[in-house]
Structure formats: structure tokens, C-alpha cells
Amino acid sequence: MVKSVFSKLFRDRQEFLAEVPHVSALGIELLDFSPRGVSLKLPYREDLVADPEDGLFSGGAISAFLDNTCGYAVSARTDRDNVFATLDLRIDYMKPATVGKDVLSFAECYKMTRRIAFVRGVAYHKNRNEPIANATATFMFTGPAGTDTRENL
Amino acid sequence: MSVVGAMKAMKEKGDFSDLQKVVPYAGFMGLSLEQQGDEFITTMHYSEDLIGNKEIPALHGGTISAVLEMASLFQIACELEPDIMPKIVTITVDYMRSGAAQDTFATAVATRVGRRVVNMRATAWQEDRNKPIATANVNFLLA
Numbered sequence: 001m002v003k004s005v006f007s008k009l010f011r012d013r014q015e016f017l018a019e020v021p022h023v024s025a026l027g028i029e030l031l032d033f034s035p036r037g038v039s040l041k042l043p044y045r046e047d048l049v050a051d052p053e054d055g056l057f058s059g060g061a062i063s064a065f066l067d068n069t070c071g072y073a074v075s076a077r078t079d080r081d082n083v084f085a086t087l088d089l090r091i092d093y094m095k096p097a098t099v100g101k102d103v104l105s106f107a108e109c110y111k112m113t114r115r116i117a118f119v120r121g122v123a124y125h126k127n128r129n130e131p132i133a134n135a136t137a138t139f140m141f142t143g144p145a146g147t148d149t150r151e152n153l
Numbered sequence: 154m155s156v157v158g159a160m161k162a163m164k165e166k167g168d169f170s171d172l173q174k175v176v177p178y179a180g181f182m183g184l185s186l187e188q189q190g191d192e193f194i195t196t197m198h199y200s201e202d203l204i205g206n207k208e209i210p211a212l213h214g215g216t217i218s219a220v221l222e223m224a225s226l227f228q229i230a231c232e233l234e235p236d237i238m239p240k241i242v243t244i245t246v247d248y249m250r251s252g253a254a255q256d257t258f259a260t261a262v263a264t265r266v267g268r269r270v271v272n273m274r275a276t277a278w279q280e281d282r283n284k285p286i287a288t289a290n291v292n293f294l295l296a
Contacts, residue, residue, distance in 0.1 A: 050238070064218065088248065
């Protein structure tokens with residue numbers, strides 16, 4: 001992790017992430033980036049709350065965050081030139097996020113075929129084994145077949 | 154007043170212009186709501202902040218799942234008038250077309266209303282309602 005923070009690739013990816021308007025609007029930060037998985041942070045914000053009485057992150061904000069994390073896991077395992085679109089996304093909400101606390105995420109593209117990438121992801125505070133929400137997503141390569149960079153590791 | 158209480162009051166007045174004050178996340182996403190017959194239509198007004206790919210340009214997929222989820226929540230609040238805010242349990246989204254850089258509309262219908270669980274089917278479209286950009290099954294816990 002420490003090593004990757006200082007790598008040029010990580011810096012490039014951090015900048016790329018910040019250039020995506022909805023990602024910077026949500027305030028998402030990149031924590032780790034590798035073909036084996038990516039980690040992101042969604043800082044707590046009051047304008048991402050659905051009900052001011054409970055102050056909890058809106059489910060919509062969590063799903064946008066996990067959607068982004070899953071897509072990024074595909075980017076991390078493929079070539080920069082690979083273009084892909086989300087086919088489907090399922091999110092299970094296990095428990096509310098704690099009010100005022102940042103939410104972290106991890107996602108891994110665990111299987112790639114020429115056309116399809118399969119991803120699982122999780123949102124949590126401290127421990128991945130105590131999930132706030134779980135995500136399963138599939139993506140389709142819309143241009144050239146996906147190039148698996150994990151094979152080079 | 155609770156969010157569900159405020160939603161009910163807005164529905165009775167026939168005026169949802171305070172939606173973004175009542176639901177902060179609706180303000181962040183640029184959502185508005187209107188009633189047409191029995192149906193409540195959520196509009197996600199286009200802004201650059203919703204973009205996920207600047208080159209195409211296309212909406213961020215997360216904004217589409219978010220509008221499907223919010224449309225489902227608003228439909229439950231207006232149609233079933235629950236006493237407490239429904240809790241989302243699962244959402245499953247199918248993406249059919251990429252979202253263009255323009256306004257997006259979404260509605261939801263309850264496919265089953267149980268005592269504890271409500272199953273919703275949500276649809277999002279842009280120019281042509283017969284060409285949805287995404288659909289979702291969304292399940293909520295009522296109590």
C-alpha cells in the first residue's frame with residue numbers, strides 16, 4: 001500500500017479519478033489501486049443524507065460509491081484503452097453507516113473473460129468483515145476484448 | 154417533521170418544490186418530483202456533476218442507480234404513506250443504455266406490498282419512455 005501510494009501509476013489514477021465530475025462531487029478519494037483490488041474513501045457529508053433526522057448516508061450515495069469502486073476494480077485489472085459499460089449491479093445493505101464517519105470500500109475484479117468482467121465489492125468502516133453494504137457487478141467490454149494485466153504480476 | 158411526514162404533506166398540497174430542502178441528497182443530485190395521475194415522476198436534472206465519462210459524455214452509472222432508488226423511496230412515501238422511513242435492503246440494477254448528458258426521469262411501481270417488505274420495480278429513461286436506460290428491482294423493509 002505504502003509503495004503504491006508513491007508510484008506514478010497511482011498518482012495518474014488518483015488524478016484520473018479526480019477528473020470524473022461525479023466522483024469529485026461526491027468527494028471520493030483513492031486509497032489503493034492494484035489489479036488485485038482497489039480501495040476508495042467516501043468522506044461523510046451532510047448533503048449526502050436522505051433523512052436529516054437520522055443523518056445517515058443515503059442508500060443512493062452508497063450505491064454510487066460502490067458502483068464507482070466496482071468499475072474502478074475493472075480499470076485496475078485491464079488496459080487503459082479498455083472501454084467497458086456496467087451491465088448490472090446488485091447491492092445488499094446490511095447495516096446503516098455510522099453518522100459522521102467516512103465510509104471505505106474495496107472491490108476486486110475476480111474474473112475476466114474477453115467480453116465480461118465480474119466484480120465483487122464491499123463498503124465498510126474499519127473491517128471488511130463488518131460490511132455496511134455488499135456489491136456484485138458485471139461489466140462488458142464495449143471496444144476491444146479486455147486485456148488482463150493481472151497475468152503480468 | 155419526519156421526512157415521510159413532510160413527503161405526505163407535500164403530496165396533499167400537490168407541491169413538491171420543497172423536496173430538496175426535506176431530503177438533502179435530493180438537493181445534491183438535483184432531483185425534483187411531480188405527480189401525474191397515480192404516478193410520481195422523479196426528474197434528475199442534468200448538471201455536469203452527474204457525469205462519469207467526460208469524453209462520451211455519459212452520466213455516472215451510480216447516479217442512475219441512485220435515481221432508481223430515490224424514485225422507489227418517493228413512490229413508497231407518497232403511495233403507502235408509511236409512519237417511518239422505509240429502509241432499503243437490496244437493489245439490483247440492469248443498465249440498458251448509457252445515460253446521455255441530459256435530464257433523466259424515473260418512476261417506480263410496487264410489485265408487492267407486504268406487512269414488512271415492499272418490492273418495487275423502477276424504470277429510468279431520458280427522451281423516450283419506451284427506451285429505458287436502466288431498470289431496477291428494489292426491496293425495502295417497512296418496519
